[in-house]
Amino acid sequence: MERQFVFTKKLKTISLALIIIGLLAGVAAFFTDKERAWSSLxxxxxxxxxxxLGAAFWMSxxxxxxxxxxxxxxxxxxSMTNYLLYGFVFMLIIVTLGVKVLYPWSDPVKHFGEEYKFIAHHLHYKAPYxxxxxxxxxxxxxxxxxxxTIKVLLNLSKKEDxxxxxxxxxxNKSRYYSRVYIFSFALTFIFASMDWMMTVAPLWYSTIFPVKEIISAFVHSxxxxxxxIIYLYRQGYFPFINPSHWHDLxxxxxxxxxxxxxxxxxxxxLIWYGNIPEETEYYFVRRFEFSEPLFLSVIVFTFVIPFSMLLWNRWAKNYRVLGCAAVFFLIGKYIEHYLMVYPETMKHPVYGWIELGMLLGFTGLFMFAVFSAMAKRRYILPVNHPYLEESLFHHIPH
Amino acid sequence: MKKFIGVYDDDVKLLKGIDRMNEDHVKVDDVVTPFVIEELFEKLHIHSNIQFLAFVYGVLAVIGTLAGLVYTFVIDYPLNIGGKPSFSLVFVILLFVLMVLTVVVLTTLTFFHQERLIPMKKLPFEYPGMHVDKFVVVVPDDAKDKAESIFRETGAIDMKEIEMNA
Known part of the structure; x- marks a missing residue:
């Protein structure tokens, strides 16, 4: 019960090996294909x-x-919020060094040619932002x-221990600051997702885009x-888990x-129905010029497969099936993010050692961030949480 | 038809009583409670096939609605709306809405059929407060002796014989 998470040597080796693979792939990528490397990053x-961020939202x-x-x-x-600082470092590198490559609005002459004032005249109006x-x-x-906002929540949790x-x-304080976090997260993430992902295609705009991003951050986290949780359960840290927990998860x-x-x-x-050329272009490029199978696979992986898998009560209570559904969902989300960036920068669907290496590297980094934060806490269970007892004996009839 | 009922005023006592009934192999015909008690489904081994039927209705509704939409908008009377294809993406919304409508109506009808409910039907029996704060357990009349002792031991506030309305 009052057990501490141990960041085992095996796990550490795996995550460090993945980080090294990612580092090598990343460095090599910047010497071979700069555009692709920045897009991947x-x-x-x-x-x-x-x-x-979605994990903190889930907790709130x-x-x-x-x-x-x-x-x-x-x-x-x-522990998942521990990635925030690493994310900050990489984002800072991207917006300072890679901005000219990734974001056409920062260097319109290079991306749209000398006559960009006629082709991309909206940029002129968007310039103040x-x-x-x-x-x-x-x-x-x-x-x-x-x-x-996240630090406040973590500090309260440490004091509680x-x-x-x-x-x-x-x-009660955590409840109050959770509201603060949700409010400020919603307000800032709207602009953050527009800044980093939507302005990759600066002539296109969609007011629904940030909403979709908030939803997807919440769900894929x-x-x-x-x-x-499945990993920790297999390692024996959560022996109390019963089918009711899996069902609720x-x-x-x-x-x-x-x-x-x-x-x-x-x-x-809405974009298809509105049929306004500057909006439709975004989807036209992705679906008909870039890759139609990839475009359609997003909805298959994020909706059709997890939905039909978890529709059955008995499957939803089985953690192996649940894990498969989660993996399918993540694959769909991964393809979706790929389709946000790559069609703008690469024009052709490419997926090779650069992307795979960076995926492995970031996975290693994320693992390292999560498990090192988890190992620092005294107990794997929040021993003084008022609702812990209810959680341990959670049971939904039928 | 004669039945025997026991009345509780507390759901914890009720569940204890049901446990004892299961131990002594007394068949419980019905339990009337003012609110849903989920444990009862487990203890009385009540399995409902209504979720599965709802899924089947959903699949049938999608197929049927799609056929109807395709027939009206594509085969029988295709209109040219701004050059958009007749077999269009907007069908998804109609499919969704009509599927929900069909499933809700059919599931309600199935429920009424399974419970033999029709409008103006009389209650099978009445007990004052049985939909307010009393929990009523109905057992067959021939298990009366066993049930009576169980009711008494688990703290039922009342028990009596009743005549069921058809």
Missing amino acids: LMHNYFFLSLA IQYITEAGWSAAFKRVPE LNLTFFIVRLFVYFIVWYL NDKDNALVYF AAVIILI SKYIFMGSILFGYAWYFQYM
């Missing part, structure tokens, strides 16, 4: 950064709804807001939380696949 870093939701069943898993999302100084200022604002008598006080992916499928569809459908 942006895509992967954004993917893992939104995992960290548990607080504000006073969910009892999930109290025992609180360490997992808490889309300029390099304000872009970097915004990056700092986002990360400061995220860092502070050491002070049994005032556990309820810290719990839920998928990763489930995978980490599966609801996040089930709900998320519907929600994300809906978001994916309504953005596509």
